[in-house]
Amino acid sequence: MSGVERLGEQLERIERVRKSRRGRFYLRDDFITMSHGSGGKATHNLVEGVFATAFSNPVLDRMDDSALLQLSGARLAFTTDSYVVRPLFFPGGDIGRLAVHGTVNDLAVAGAVPLYLSVGVVLEEGFAVAELRRIVESMKSAAEEAAVSIVTGDTKVVERGKADGVYINTAGIGLVRPDASVSAGNARPKDQILISGRIAEHGVAIMMARNDLDLETQVESDTGPVHELAAALIDRLGSDVRTLKDPTRGGVATALNEIALQSQVGLVIDEQRVPIRPDVRGACELLGIDPLHMANEGKLLAVVAAGRGDNALDALRGHPLGLDAAIIGEVRTEPEGLVASRTAVGGERILDMLVGDALPRIC
């Protein structure tokens, strides 16, 4: 197949998905609610109903975690995220570490080597400079850990009460690996689905830090970079790595739904195969939130070609952050755009995106 034909096919698929999404996501609200920030269904309604429609262009319409750009011969990934997590410091991390690794991870799941970050901070009048320095030091070491440079920035201040200490935006640029060809739109029937480790730890750590629940054990956020896990997978499987996602806001369930929708396939996972700490599962039960909807900030969700699951598992487990990796499901032809979950008793339930605002300001 020639490059021109492939591009034409890709554009057709994007247009088809764009239309089907438009039908599925529609913003009916007159006012912004906390659920629009959940990363789940309401966020998708807002993004599709307001932003994606207005700004529509071929790069944006792919709706991956990073934009893919061709610039003077270089293939770049470009992404942005704002961080409004509350509290600013939590077990296992802080807003600074999150802001660096979140954007590093969005580049990594585009099959890119993360390289450069920008940082924009909105500070609240009265915020302690000592806390700001702590956050900046944390960003510095997070950047070193992920081998990225912070190369440009901006600082604004708003009046007391008009922010919670600090909001941080990071944007990032990475160089897409020539051997990578990943997109949420690339999953094909019979492909296999993997997760790099135990889920729901960021969400539970944040809820615990807010004193929303009291457990005997300590749960730390998994905030960390997944670029080496992504690289290990691509090193081993090349273009047999179809899709990579970091299942943050909205959790694994929302990320899987995005893949099902973008690829126009059905996904099914086996709940018992999803790795999770028993105390984290217990915390989720106490909170009444499905762990599959809980945010992760250092996990990689991967779809790989049929039959390559074991190689992928091996590649992930070869990295210290991937020791608990597991194959958790597979891709089906139908029902198109939906995710099913096989329960412990053998039934199947539909696994939707996160609905509502159970987890405000989780990142």
Add this chain to the structure above:
Amino acid sequence: MSGVERLGEQLERIERVRKSRRGRFYLRDDFITMSHGSGGKATHNLVEGVFATAFSNPVLDRMDDSALLQLSGARLAFTTDSYVVRPLFFPGGDIGRLAVHGTVNDLAVAGAVPLYLSVGVVLEEGFAVAELRRIVESMKSAAEEAAVSIVTGDTKVVERGKADGVYINTAGIGLVRPDASVSAGNARPKDQILISGRIAEHGVAIMMARNDLDLETQVESDTGPVHELAAALIDRLGSDVRTLKDPTRGGVATALNEIALQSQVGLVIDEQRVPIRPDVRGACELLGIDPLHMANEGKLLAVVAAGRGDNALDALRGHPLGLDAAIIGEVRTEPEGLVASRTAVGGERILDMLVGDALPRIC
């Protein structure tokens, strides 16, 4: 001179400037104040004292409005800005238009063709979706006007009262023109200084919109893209364009101080040659703010090689946005790092960066 020697010289200069800046800017405050967001001296103290020290690397240390990146053969400019302007809508523009053109302009003054933007919004719970749509439509038309594509984005929501409707961050990528070689560190003695049009209109428009003063005439913000003005200059003068700046927060005076500091030269301007509407000057007098400290959001400040001022003026005036362009001063050897202003009566005064918080949340 070989490329290696030139690079060595550049790095030496950057190191020298970095050290002299460190001495000049030092953060003594324990808490963030509104003046840290003014764009003037306190902002520089914060940026130098906290961010630049921690994140120091050769790209960041240039401290230009955009970072310059070499990526797989492509020479890129990369920049970011957050926008917290109050009110969200003002005569001549709104936060959306500002957020697009502000970042477009930071790329343009790096000698780059602006190409791609990211958008990160922090929304306040309860914000009207109709207002958000208005802002998004404004961003869309601003992007079209500047020929850039919005290719990636992110949406967060914070509780009622924790933001003022919406804060917007944009980051941008542009391709640096091969014939451009501009930097705030490139001004040389005898170079000439130009401004592309009448100053202080954004600042005055915002102050009027806040009902801080009541004038008979209407002043509109100059919010707009300067990329065509920058291109016209580079088309005509090539590398004889030494420095480009968009004098936003902190105004022309702060931008000139940044050039003096980065280039280790003295600058002198002739106040009477700086174009300004009489009613805008009157408004500044009422407010007790030097118009040279007032923000502009669609003006280009340029330093060009000695003897090229008239060519530069001609290039600027050939564009509808440059009809009021003027040569306003020149570069001197001394006093190094300082800006002087010749007053109407023939004296000279030192023109410092904006000090204090006279103009909070101007962009």
